[in-house]
Amino acid sequence: MRSVAQRTNVVALSYGAWLAGMMFIQFLLSGGFVSVALGFGLIVVPITLHLWLLGVRPGNDTRGILYFSLFFATVFISLFANTERLTTEVIAQMLGLLGLVGIGYLIAQHQDKNLLEKIFVWFAIFLSIVLVIVLIDNDRLWARLMGRLHSNLWAAVCIAAIPGALALRNHWMSAALTTFVLYMVAFEFNARGPLLYGIATIVAFAVLWAFHNPRKALTPRTQVLLVAGLGVALTGLIVNWDFVATNILFIDSVTRGLGSGFTGRLVLWGELLDVALANPLTGVGFRMHDTFVLIPGLVSAHNAYVAMLVDLGVIGLGLYLIIISASLWRSIAVQRRWLIGAYLVGYVLLGLTEARAVNVGNPASILFILALASTLSIRNVASRPSTASAKRHAASLKAAQA
Numbered sequence: 001m002r003s004v005a006q007r008t009n010v011v012a013l014s015y016g017a018w019l020a021g022m023m024f025i026q027f028l029l030s031g032g033f034v035s036v037a038l039g040f041g042l043i044v045v046p047i048t049l050h051l052w053l054l055g056v057r058p059g060n061d062t063r064g065i066l067y068f069s070l071f072f073a074t075v076f077i078s079l080f081a082n083t084e085r086l087t088t089e090v091i092a093q094m095l096g097l098l099g100l101v102g103i104g105y106l107i108a109q110h111q112d113k114n115l116l117e118k119i120f121v122w123f124a125i126f127l128s129i130v131l132v133i134v135l136i137d138n139d140r141l142w143a144r145l146m147g148r149l150h151s152n153l154w155a156a157v158c159i160a161a162i163p164g165a166l167a168l169r170n171h172w173m174s175a176a177l178t179t180f181v182l183y184m185v186a187f188e189f190n191a192r193g194p195l196l197y198g199i200a201t202i203v204a205f206a207v208l209w210a211f212h213n214p215r216k217a218l219t220p221r222t223q224v225l226l227v228a229g230l231g232v233a234l235t236g237l238i239v240n241w242d243f244v245a246t247n248i249l250f251i252d253s254v255t256r257g258l259g260s261g262f263t264g265r266l267v268l269w270g271e272l273l274d275v276a277l278a279n280p281l282t283g284v285g286f287r288m289h290d291t292f293v294l295i296p297g298l299v300s301a302h303n304a305y306v307a308m309l310v311d312l313g314v315i316g317l318g319l320y321l322i323i324i325s326a327s328l329w330r331s332i333a334v335q336r337r338w339l340i341g342a343y344l345v346g347y348v349l350l351g352l353t354e355a356r357a358v359n360v361g362n363p364a365s366i367l368f369i370l371a372l373a374s375t376l377s378i379r380n381v382a383s384r385p386s387t388a389s390a391k392r393h394a395a396s397l398k399a400a401q402a
Contacts, residue, residue: 007053008112014046016122016164019363023157024130027137030148033089036361040096043103050106057109064376067323068101074316075286082285090287096360097369104373116374117167117339123363124164127157128177131184145188153362155191156354158184159198160364163343166205178202193353201346208338265302265353268293272301276310283313304351320357324348327375335378340371 022039029035075094079086107115134147134154144151158181165181168174185195210217237244275284275292284292289310290300301307309317324344332341347368350356359365 004112008110008115009118011046011050011053012115012118013122014049015119016124017126018042018046019119019123019366020126020130022363022366023127023154024133027130027134027148031150037092040360043099047103047106054110056106064105064326064373067319067326067376068373071316071319071323072098074282074312074319078282078285078288078312078316081282082288085285085288085291090285093287093358093360097358100360100366100369101373104370105377107370108374108377113335113378114337116370117164117337119370120160120164120339120343120367121167122164123367124161124168124177124181127161127363128165128180131158131180135184135188144190145184147189151189152191152194152354155185155189155194155198156350156356156364157362158189159194159201159346159350160343160367162198162201162346163205163339166202166342167339194350197346197349200349201342204345205338205342208332208341212336212338268301269303269306272306272310276306276313279310279313281313281315283309283311283316286311300355302353302355304355304357307355308357323372323376327372330378331371331375335375337375340375343367344371 021042022036025039025042026032026035029038075097079090079094107119112118131154134145137147139146139148141151145154147154161181162178165177166174168177182195182198185191185198216222272289272292275289283289289307292310293300301310305317305320308320312320328341328344328348331337331344347356347364350364356365356368358369360369
């Protein structure tokens with residue numbers, strides 16, 4: 001019988017391969033509901049391995065269940081209030097969301113509280129293989145690598161791979177994989193927003209890691225390397241600013257520049273906010289805001305928070321923000337899970353310009369839901385006691401023994 005650590009790695013590998021496989025299936029079938037359903041359906045493989053190799057250990061924190069119960073109640077109310085726009089895809093998304101929250105709790109029940117972090121690592125490894133295949137396939141539209149889907153979707157998924165790439169034990173492999181992912185986002189998929197959010201994820205990861213590991217992060221060698229790296233990066237940015245502004249950020253572009261109103265999104269957000277004002281409490285229905293998008297070339301809100309407000313009203317958006325805030329707090333301040341915290345930071349920022357809220361059709365959103373459910377359900381904190389509290393604990397033990 002394999003050890004617990006070996007069985008955990010097998011389960012993490014299976015989840016990571018499944019998530020990357022979802023994108024590979026969508027790539028092969030050029031997207032669509034069938035490819036998403038097929039990819040999501042294969043989740044039975046890692047779940048089966050999980051239950052077989054690791055089993056179930058009930059008894060975690062139930063506070064997270066309250067958050068999600070209130071959120072799902074809002075979803076059900078919105079659906080019943082807007083049955084005329086209800087579709088099979090919406091029902092599938094809702095059921096998938098319920099299932100993913102359950103899987104997040106299942107992952108949190110394992111005695112290795114870093115199981116989700118290991119899934120991120122394996123996902124980064126397998127996604128890099130998929131990205132190489134996409135690069136070789138070279139499917140492009142107006143110079144942007146589309147990967148038979150959409151460049152922004154691929155870029156958003158790449159952000160989910162960044163924390164796992166940073167967490168690789170081999171530093172050279174970690175640096176190479178992170179650089180490759182950033183290269184794909186910046187130059188091949190040419191996605192400015194996800195690039196900036198990906199960099200924010202890296203910064204958050206580094207800051208949180210340094211904060212929780214000061215002895216490792218603040219050695220003289222790492223300080224010198226950090227200052228030297230920042231100096232090289234800033235010098236390169238200043239020297240090549242014209243190239244960055246023109247070919248990466250497209251500041252002066254007629255269609256994608258600063259004067260385009262976020263490529264038409266400002267106008268769209270204004271129109272959708274009018275829809276939200278007409279349906280302020282429970283919204284127009286879970287994942288139904290896209291039926292109100294009438295601007296050519298845009299198929300969604302391109303803003304997770306506007307989409308949530310229109311879909312589920314003020315109540316739904318409020319609960320969504322509460323869940324995210326609670327998860328961020330627990331991952332960073334309570335559980336010391338800097339990988340999860342860094343990803344949540346990147347995903348929350350991604351929602352500012354991309355339609356990424358609660359979605360079951362891509363690995364970025366799936367990992368987000370798993371992260372929320374996992375952080376809110378783990379009862380035991382991972383943080384070490386402070387020196388003062390440790391001394392008080394030792395003193396109390398001595399007093400009790402005396």
